[in-house]
Every structure is written in C-alpha cells, then in structure tokens.
Amino acid sequence: MVCEVLEYRRSNWYYQASQPPDESTIKALIVEVAGRYPRYGYRRITQQLKREGRER
Secondary structure, eight states: OHHHHHTOOHHHHHOOOOOOOOHHHHHHHHHHHHHHOTTOOHHHHHHHHHHTTOOO
16 A cells, blocks of 8 residues: 555565676686687686586
8 A cells, every 4th residue: 555655666665686696706717618618718617607507
C-alpha cells in the first residue's frame, strides 16, 4: 500500500544490487588465465573466464 501511495514499484523496493568484484580480484584472474594461455588476447581471455564461471 505504501508503494502504491508513493507510486513506487514494489520490485524497486525489494531489489538488492549485487556488488561487483574488486579490481584486484579481476586482475588476478586475468593474470592467471594469461599465464596459462600466453598467446590469448583479451577476447579469448574473456571467453575463458566465462567458461570457467569466473566472470562477473
């Protein structure tokens, strides 16, 4: 009812934004993948991180 009166969506009220990983964690993951696959460029590294489930 409060949301109705304020014309505020309930989904916005309950929404909880996820925290992005800190930059040092991302850098460490990139360095790790780049060490295993030294010939990979940024596109392949990004895809590898996605395959491993480590990307945001």
